[in-house]
Amino acid sequence: MQTRKLGPKGPTVSALGLGCMGMSEFYGGHSDAESIATLHHALDRGVTLFDTADMYGPYTNEELLGRALEGRRSEAFIATKFGFVRDLENPAARVVDGKPARVAQACEDSLKRLGVAHIDLYYLHRADPQVPIEETVGAMAELVRAGKVRHLGLSEVSPQTLARAHAVHPITALQSEYSLWTRDPEEGALEACERLGIGFVPYSPLGRGFLTGALKSPDDFAADDYRRMSPRFQGENFTTNLELVEKVKTLAADKGCSAAQLALAWVLAQGEHIVPIPGTRRLRNLDENLGALEVRLTDDELIEIDAVFPAGVSAGARYPEGMMRLVRG
Numbered sequence: 282m283q284t285r286k287l288g289p290k291g292p293t294v295s296a297l298g299l300g301c302m303g304m305s306e307f308y309g310g311h312s313d314a315e316s317i318a319t320l321h322h323a324l325d326r327g328v329t330l331f332d333t334a335d336m337y338g339p340y341t342n343e344e345l346l347g348r349a350l351e352g353r354r355s356e357a358f359i360a361t362k363f364g365f366v367r368d369l370e371n372p373a374a375r376v377v378d379g380k381p382a383r384v385a386q387a388c389e390d391s392l393k394r395l396g397v398a399h400i401d402l403y404y405l406h407r408a409d410p411q412v413p414i415e416e417t418v419g420a421m422a423e424l425v426r427a428g429k430v431r432h433l434g435l436s437e438v439s440p441q442t443l444a445r446a447h448a449v450h451p452i453t454a455l456q457s458e459y460s461l462w463t464r465d466p467e468e469g470a471l472e473a474c475e476r477l478g479i480g481f482v483p484y485s486p487l488g489r490g491f492l493t494g495a496l497k498s499p500d501d502f503a504a505d506d507y508r509r510m511s512p513r514f515q516g517e518n519f520t521t522n523l524e525l526v527e528k529v530k531t532l533a534a535d536k537g538c539s540a541a542q543l544a545l546a547w548v549l550a551q552g553e554h555i556v557p558i559p560g561t562r563r564l565r566n567l568d569e570n571l572g573a574l575e576v577r578l579t580d581d582e583l584i585e586i587d588a589v590f591p592a593g594v595s596a597g598a599r600y601p602e603g604m605m606r607l608v609r610g
Contacts, residue, residue, distance in 0.1 A: 282327025283574050285556050287454045287480025294358050298330030299323050300560030305342040309503030316562045320349035324356050332558045334362035335391050343394035363387035364406035379409030381420035388424050404434035414446045422450035440473035459483035464592035486548045486557040494530045494540040518597035528589045538576050545573035
């Protein structure tokens with residue numbers, strides 16, 4: 282397995298991680314048995330970075346990952362997140378709570394669900410607009426001093442917020458959505474990470490499955506699939522974006538790889554401090570994704586891909602309006 286460092290002085294992890302969210306929620310039906318088999322296969326293939334969050338499930342994805350890692354904890358670098366609070370009776374309702382008093386309890390709850398003594402990378406899932414980032418990160422730093430957390434991370438914050446947090450305690454990784462069709466981090470976040478020595482962890486590097494070329498219609502989604510609520514997967518936006526993906530499939534065929542592998546190879550080529558975490562619960566998709574590590578894109582090919590899929594060309598926002606207000610805080 283190829284490895285990368287999360288920043289020049291950060292920990293070494295597998296060059297591709299595994300996002301676990303879809304194993305419990307958001308993308309239609311799921312099977313714990315299938316997910317655990319995929320997690321075990323990922324370990325066998327040398328994947329070390331496993332990404333989850335307390336709110337996934339809600340509050341069941343960490344337990345699933347913990348069960349899969351029983352007896353193999355030393356092989357895994359566990360990343361989890363806190364910040365969103367969900368109502369079990371109304372899972373669609375959620376608020377962000379980054380108050381210092383919440384930090385310690387959220388960590389204790391995650392440690393219990395995961396069944397581990399420490400978390401390798403602990404992220405703030407979204408910045409709380411009502412709480413200065415210095416206060417939240419200050420409380421997170423106490424977890425490091427207590428030995429309950431090894432490294433700190435932030436998700437979907439602006440370069441300015443990242444720098445303020447980093448001044449309180451070293452931030453090991455910034456996690457944000459980044460892919461051919463979501464290029465927002467190029468507006469300062471990638472540069473800030475490189476300048477500050479922070480690793481960058483793109484989630485949804487395959488555009489929530491869209492960039493694989495497997496989706497043909499919004500009707501492909503189950504009734505409870507989150508993507509039915511996403512503007513990019515609706516109406517004319519879906520049709521416009523599908524035309525872009527067809528062009529990516531053509532480039533991939535010329536390269537002798539799948540569209541998913543081309544899309545992941547493009548993300549990997551954007552910097553050595555970048556470690557994508559494509560999510561899947563299926564063995565075949567995991568193996569296909571790991572095949573992207575063998576795809577080498579030349580400078581000319583990168584230029585060609587950018588010409589076909591330039592920044593800003595995707596149709597539709599990546600989140601509904603309410604969620605968009607919480608990104609880049």
